[in-house]
Amino acid sequence: MSNFLFLDPAAVASEESRPAPDRNVSGDPVHRTWNVEERDGLYAGVWESTPGEWRVEYTEWEYCEILAGVSVLTEDGGEARRVGPGDAFLLRPGFRGTWRVEETTRKRYVIRL
Numbered sequence: 001m002s003n004f005l006f007l008d009p010a011a012v013a014s015e016e017s018r019p020a021p022d023r024n025v026s027g028d029p030v031h032r033t034w035n036v037e038e039r040d041g042l043y044a045g046v047w048e049s050t051p052g053e054w055r056v057e058y059t060e061w062e063y064c065e066i067l068a069g070v071s072v073l074t075e076d077g078g079e080a081r082r083v084g085p086g087d088a089f090l091l092r093p094g095f096r097g098t099w100r101v102e103e104t105t106r107k108r109y110v111i112r113l
Contacts, residue, residue: 007108009034009046019054027052029101041113046106053100061112062091069105074098 014032018024029052036045046067065088074080075097083089 005037007036007044007046009036012036012045019052023055025053025055025098025100029054043109043111043113045109047109048104048106049101050104051101053098056095056097056099058091058095059093059113061093063110064089064091065108067106067108069101069103071105072098072100072102074100 012034014034017031017033019029019031028050030050032048034046035043037043049071064083066083066085068085070082070084072080072082073091075095078097081089
């Protein structure tokens with residue numbers, strides 16, 4: 001096994017999911033996730049969602065880099081932040097608010113539990 005790994009979604013099967021019904025705010029977003037690495041509390045890969053909005057509550061740390069599409073993240077009590085291709089950001093444990101996908105969004109992610 002090599003210690004070098006490309007974050008290539010074509011190398012793994014995707015998983016499909018939707019927000020839990022009690023978290024869905026609007027639309028019927030469908031998420032596809034390609035987990036390229038899952039090891040020792042670390043996850044890395046590619047995620048994609050169709051338009052919609054849902055509530056999020058992060059207990060983990062996540063680095064995100066938007067590859068395509070447009071989303072708006074709004075932290076409870078904070079301002080709405082629009083993100084698009086080329087934007088990179090961190091979501092820290094304790095982030096609570098909404099994630100709204102305006103245009104199908106694809107991101108690279110690294111999550112540490």
